[in-house]
Amino acid sequence: MRRLWSIPARFFLEIACVLMCALPLVGAGDDSFLLRGATVHPVSSDDIPNADVLVRNGRIAGIGSHLAAPKGVRIIELKGLHVYPGMIDSATEMGLSEIGAVRETSDVSELGNLNPELRAIIAVNPASEHIPVTRANGITSVVTLPQGAMLAGQGALIHLDGWTWEDMEVEPDASMVLNFPIVESPRLRFFRQNATPYSEAKQNYEQRIRELEEFFESARRYQKARVAKEPGLAQDLKYEAMLPVLDGKVPLLIEATREKLIREAIRFADKEKVRMILGHGEEAWKVKDELKAKNIPVILGPTLELPVEEDDPYDRLFTQPAELVKAGVKIAFGSFNTSSSRNLPYQAAAAVAFGLPYADALKSVTLNPAQIWGVADKLGSIEEGKWADIMITDGDPLETRTEVKQVFIKGKSLELDNKHKQLYRKYLNRP
């Protein structure tokens, strides 16, 4: 039944298309323009068909029908296309990790348990191949996070564009990352005995919790001494790094999976009076009312994930986003990965198939993360005054088949070419 494909004409069309995609619709560097005749999806409000978006000096200056282009501002015709805010991946290792299996290319995990002073931003490699690959799918910002034993350091919200990491930074200390300790007794396997006794694992867990609590307590004392300008107080980098967290200026992103640990994490955040964001949260659905009551947002790991328990329904993680939103919990999606960050919108779409309202799905990769990370004044929606972080598509960006035609960050039109497209062109044309 197999036959060799004769090379159809479409084939050349595709090459042409790839080449075209590589060429931006407008000249780079020009951060003032008028997008005209598109369907605009502001996210913060209803869709506007056949609308225009005016961008001046990298910011959105107007949205409406038949906007006049100020003198000298170029007009980009977008008939039949769609304008969306650029998407935000709320958990990645972007720029910190290039090839997962190669330690030398990874700057994600530092030694030690308590490293609040570490800053992800300064280790972001702006030349990472992952950046243009991710950007090509309409993701304009990501939160890149350090990992580690416990207090891993400061995660940064960055733009996926810049000559240096300073160019890229949006919120260099968007969060403090805490990997909440776990009870490390191997899960009961089918007919297999536990390798580590639970009692021992529990002791280890409690020891780590104590360590954590003592550290927060010390940081508080340091804070008091500092406020009181206690003479002779020696500066301490770790405690200094904790001050914005203790002040509630920087949220504590606590990563936890199981119900009990999520509850423990909430108790901990309450006790320490810090602003908590829950990360991962595979069993957040069990804690949804408490999350809502305490106004704790959740950065969900991938929707397309296996259930935690053998007996859990097969769609346990598919339905969780809908359940959380229904309970009033604010959610955003994170890829918790680098190379699959470009698939972020599909995680949101998968949740739509299992009950998440579409509008919430779209928000969970745009406006919600902007609000959670405290940058909703700058990005996350198409609104006047915000940065022109924009993607232009030929359809629904949560659908795989949709093509991203153009991406702007701060009004700058970006190169959508990347390593993958280059290799594609090169080898498609191999004689």
Added chain:
Amino acid sequence: MNARILVISFLTLATLPGEGPSAFAIRDARVVRVSGPTLEHSTVILRDGLIEAVGENLSVPAGAWVIEGKALTVYPGLTDALSTWGIPEAAPATPGAQGRGGAPPAPGPPATPASPPAAVARGPEDRPSNTSWLRAADLLSLSDKRIEAARSAGFTTAVTFPTHGIFAGQGAVIDLAGDRPGQMVVVSPAGEYVSLTTGRFTSFPGSLMGVIAYIRQIYLDADHYRLTRDMYQNPAGLRRPAYDRALEGVLESPRVLLPATREVEIDRMLRFAQELKHPAVLYGVHEAWRAVDQIKRFNIPVLVSLKWPERAQDANPDDKETLRVLELRAHAPKTPAALSKSGVHFAFYSDNTRPQDIRKAVKRALDAGLPADEAIRAFTLSAAEIYDVADRLGSIDKGKIANLVVTDGPIFEEHTKVKYIFVDGAKYEPIPEEPPAGSGTEKTE
């Protein structure tokens, strides 16, 4: 030296052979023969280690010790159908020799604390984890304290095995008394004990499918070995076959014991046993309640472990157990009843349950519907039949070995006490119930 002291203390407990009477008569007792209908008000006569007669209105031989059996019940001695009794755990599982036919066993309970790291095996040809030639009969020791405890619980017989490694070695049917280890042996070898233990990932076999492939190859090799050995009876023009004790051991064994607990494993091992073309017995079989038809179809006997599955003592209370596991725990004790109902040949084994706890374990099977007489049969005649020693053990019949247990009531009822035990015609009384200490021989002082 220590052994000698122990032996002496043993003898003081037992009726001294040679010095005491050579005949016993248990008179007017209830006799559960197992091989036939239970006899009321009957007499059992033992002489010279054998059952001389059983029946009503027998005359008691002159000079025989007489036990008034009114209110007593006589059973054939119980058998632990897969045991390690008589093999102290300290006994080295492997001699030191290495190389083909002598690779050391996979890590498990170490034989000696300072054993050197095991060599890496790269395939079946390295014969890893294989001591198939090792005989329980050669490893017996009377110093194993469990022997006495087992006897006190009504056991007179065990089929005892070395259990370290994949091909652990050959079992022996033993009587649980004797002056010297050799006197305990009824039949040897009684079967090859096989486990499916995997070693490290880096040494063959490092996976379940590796172990299965290994066993399969060993049986093929054994066939070929026998063939070449036989052909070499006429050596002219033939290359001399090498000696391989790993294969010798396999060829000597009358049957192979394969582990299978879950239904999936039972199904797998039934088909595997058939493929090996070697008589097989499955052991474990807690989930056999789901597989009785399949077992029946394959006509392979099974040994039911009396260590019923339980939740791990030190489990994380937040770990949600699967429904499958919960079902297994709830249903496992129903297995014997299901086997019995469908006529599958089965026996029980202690699986390291302390002898004094075995009756409690059996109780759970009885509560789950196993008729008491079926339980008794499983512990006696069925076990003897499975090991092909029913011509000498397993029932109260003339000419069989005088292994009996005498109780003051139905043997598996809670308050029933064992009054006497006869092993090879010698009378023993149960040791007083001690507070439970650690099982096994480790507490020997």
Added chain:
Amino acid sequence: MRLHWMILCLAAGSLLAVRPIPARAASTTLIRNATVLTVTKGTITHGSVLVRDGKIAEVGENITAPADAKVIDATGDYVIPGIIDCHSHIAAESINEGSTSVSSMVGIEDVINPEDVEIYRALAGGVTTANVLHGSANAIGGKCTVMKMRWGKSAKEMIFEGAMPGIKFALGENPKRQGSGPNPFGNTASLRYPATRMGVEDVIRDAFTQARNYEAAWREYREKVARGERAVPPARDLKLEPLVEVLEGKRFVHAHCYRQDEILMLLRVADEFGFKIRTLQHVLEGYKVAKEIAEHGAGASTFSDWWAYKVEAYDAIPYNAAIMVRKGVLVSLNSDSAELDRHLNTEAAKAMKYGGLDETEALALVTINPARQLAIDKRVGSIEPGKDADLTIYDKHPLSNYAKVLTVMVDGDVYFDRDRDIAERPAREARRKELLEKEAQEQKKKPRPDKEQDSKPQDQRRPQ
């Protein structure tokens, strides 16, 4: 529909927890008024599929339901052939025999676990057939088994009857990992050859040389016997026998590979020994040597868009499948994962985004193409009369991210039904509760003076 299932579940009682019984459909079933994507014979917008005795009897626009037929009204739904995952590791109790560089004596068939919940989850993702492979720890791995997702059936019944047996090979980083220190298992003394791609070739070449010699030894023996001479037969070698089968074209080679050099190496070794590589697995740089792959006639089973997780995956591109398709390679998309196999349909959609395959070409990547790769295409892979009734029904177009699986049939029996699944949940939870309560009661009955033993488990042995 849901109520109907509820009643069935209650009737099945506690057994459903242990071995769910597939709903034996009426021997005749009509799926009506769906969009039928046949993959090989076009798409019927308002189509019906008639299933009789486990086979597809008829496909068309206007099929009247026979009197005895059960009717599934699929108005607005989409029917596709059951998804075939050409690279899976579910349903097996072990995956890697990594101790040796040639582990062809082992096989998945020996360790099938028909109760692996991943089977059910795969079904719930529309998968009806999976090629369950040995792992990639060694150059020549173990034997593989093609299975149908007949959840609830025995190990033997899981096997796709008549499917050609396979064997796994692996090239590149994985098989050479144990050759270099520090060994992940901490034992530097146990380094295993090979440590390089050169060594991987050597291992394969050496194994097939041995296999040839083995074959020759048997030939010689048979000739001697035929001549009436006395001869000792060679010892059977379970490691070499599968390789002889490969040489004889009786066993398919599924080779894990990444880089173009190693792909080419394997093709050339196979050419030299006169056998074919049936599929190249992962084959993430296949796009660089698509011409050579097509010339050899190997199929390629790849990921949609995984990349950069290791060095040999750094040049992986999501256009890989499309380029290979365009250059004449028979391509499938696989999961290699118990999670990913649940949405291979949307993985296929990525080949439209990256490289511009059309809908049918994309769906073929997870249906008819893997069927052809496994030589089971006469039975499965498309919706055609005479083929097995392995069908997946979605509520939306299967290439949309918003689609979810509603019903999955294998051999005409419904093995997954979303309504049934949802209806069963309360019964399962109730059963769990019941069992836990019973156990708790029994625990209470037992005298356990030393029950509180949180910190000292050994206390249980204390005299009472």
